[in-house]
Amino acid sequence: MTRAYALKCPPPRVTENKRPGQRLRDHGARRRENAWRAFQAAWQKPINEMRGTAEEFFHIRRNVLVLNRVQTARLLRVTKDSVLKWEHxxxxxxxxAFLALLLISESVHYKLANEQWKDWHFAERFDADQVLPAKKRKSIAYLIHRRSGACFSSDDLLFIHGQIQKLAQLESEALALRDKVDELVGENTHLREMFRVDGVTAELHGMRAQLDALLGRVNTATVLPLRAVEGKAA
Structure with a gap:
């Protein structure tokens, strides 16, 4: 007997009405485009409203970035005289030029460029505490120390700041209580010295009373006549 094998043909492909250059499937492009448009609207409006004045440029260059005119000219690829004419x-x-200095001053790399922050960096991690699928979990920015591995979120830093303030308040209260205890100890010492002086005074008064009693006995004592010694003239 011969077996008849049925050929499995793929279903006919349904053609969709699409515009030129549009993919059949949207691989998150529209979602990313909408997110980008929202992000662009968030920063484009403030930038359009910015006006880089000479005073603001000088403030960022001198007080924020702490750059001289030669360093600023080298950074912006201009001459030193150009920077001088801008500021005057x-x-x-x-x-x-104004936007470049502003973005540098607000960048994370510049804020962590100090020698004390050389081992720290920012990184984004998924929030493992959220009971959500991995695709829907939100990422959290952490401040991470490269050597020790210590990481802190913004909530952790706020909590630590609150605890430091409470600790400072407790230390001030402890210092005030310590001063009060020292004051009470000094007062107690003074009272003990006074009691001690009063005890010595009472003892002296007692000794004086005993001496007065002895002197009274001597004054009221009976005087006995002495017998004359034989062989001597009376």
């Missing part, structure tokens, strides 16, 4: 109002400050 001879020429308007180009917006790209």
């Amino acid at each position: 109002g001879v020429h308007p400050v180009p917006f790209y």
